[in-house]
Amino acid sequence: MVFYYYFALILVAGPVLADVAKGIEILDSGDVQGSVKEFQAAFKAGDADGAFYIGRLFEMGLGTDEDMRRASELYAASVSKGSALAQNRLGLMHLNGEFVLQDYQRAATLICAAAEQGDVNGQFNCGLLYSEGKGVARDAERAFAYWSQAADAKHVAAINYVAQAYRDGAGVTLDAQKSVEQFTITAAAGNPMGLHELAKAYAVGAGVERDLVTAHGYANLAAVRGLQEARVLRDNLAAELDGVGLDAAQAFARDWKSVPIEQAG
Numbered sequence: 001m002v003f004y005y006y007f008a009l010i011l012v013a014g015p016v017l018a019d020v021a022k023g024i025e026i027l028d029s030g031d032v033q034g035s036v037k038e039f040q041a042a043f044k045a046g047d048a049d050g051a052f053y054i055g056r057l058f059e060m061g062l063g064t065d066e067d068m069r070r071a072s073e074l075y076a077a078s079v080s081k082g083s084a085l086a087q088n089r090l091g092l093m094h095l096n097g098e099f100v101l102q103d104y105q106r107a108a109t110l111i112c113a114a115a116e117q118g119d120v121n122g123q124f125n126c127g128l129l130y131s132e133g134k135g136v137a138r139d140a141e142r143a144f145a146y147w148s149q150a151a152d153a154k155h156v157a158a159i160n161y162v163a164q165a166y167r168d169g170a171g172v173t174l175d176a177q178k179s180v181e182q183f184t185i186t187a188a189a190g191n192p193m194g195l196h197e198l199a200k201a202y203a204v205g206a207g208v209e210r211d212l213v214t215a216h217g218y219a220n221l222a223a224v225r226g227l228q229e230a231r232v233l234r235d236n237l238a239a240e241l242d243g244v245g246l247d248a249a250q251a252f253a254r255d256w257k258s259v260p261i262e263q264a265g
Contacts, residue, residue: 020049027053032063048081055086068099079110084117088125095134108135115146123150124158131161131170140171151182154261159186160193167197167206176207185265187218190258195222196230203237212237213245217252 023038036054043050055074058067072093078086091110094103108129114122127146130139144165150158163182166175180201186194195218201208202215216237222230238246 019045020047020053023050023053032057036063043078043081046081048078048083049085051075051078051081052083052086052089055089072099082117084114084119084122087111087114087117088119088122091122092125095129104129104135106135112136112146115149120150120153120155120158123147123153124155124161127158127161140165142171144171154264156186156189156191156194156261160191160197163194163197176201178207180207181265186261187221188259188264189261190221190225192222192225192227192230195219195225196227196233199230199233199237203233212240213249214252216241216246216249217256220250220253221256 019038019042023035023042026038027035036057039050039053051074055071055078057063058074059071072090075086075090079090087110091107091114093100094110095107096102111122111129112126115126123146127143129136130143130146144162147158147161147165151162159182163179165172166179166182168174180198183194183197187198199215199218199222202211202218204210216234219230219234219237223234241249
């Protein structure tokens with residue numbers, strides 16, 4: 001299953017105009033109505049994201065009844081003023097047919113416009129559209145290019161997709177070593193997919209020297225994060241290790257510590 005990314009939380013990292021920043025601060029304090037006033041003022045002052053944030057409140061039912069139709073209207077208003085955040089979110093609504101017409105071309109236009117403005121979720125999602133050929137012609141090279149842009153901003157899913165592209169030679173020359181380098185970044189942050197992919201790479205020596213102890217350790221870490229495939233791999237690797245090797249593998253997992261994605265790699 002492919003997961004597209006939108007603005008999942010109210011708080012956002014990155015530059016915002018003063019009224020929006022103040023609105024976020026007020027919202028974080030628990031004053032929803034006060035934040036709405038600031039977002040409204042921001043929108044009237046020319047900050048397109050002001051309407052986007054109010055739309056998110058309606059979508060999430062914060063301080064009001066959940067109202068997706070009202071949210072979509074606010075996203076459209078925000079899009080009309082050039083908000084990349086709203087372009088990505090409204091694009092995903094068109095992609096999935098959520099309270100707006102399902103329209104892949106419109107979805108691609110909006111999402112990839114957000115990508116061109118530098119929105120990292122837009123970049124990741126635009127890459128998915130090119131990978132799947134939804135609303136645009138299938139183009140693995142363009143997909144890889146968009147994922148690479150998002151990966152440079154430490155977007156975890158994008159880093160994993162870049163790693164997969166190197167692993168499979170999709171849109172880029174196959175390079176197992178570069179694939180491992182990318183998966184190492186997300187694994188260091190505790191991402192289950194990154195951990196599992198590293199386990200598989202160490203298990204067979206793909207892009208890295210074969211090391212069953214390390215492979216077991218990473219599989220163990222991925223398994224505890226809910227990946228059933230990783231649990232199967234861990235148990236299979238355990239059958240190949242002697243007692244000393246298994247102790248070392250479990251010690252590796254026990255002593256391992258994750259780091260924030262910004263510090264990984």
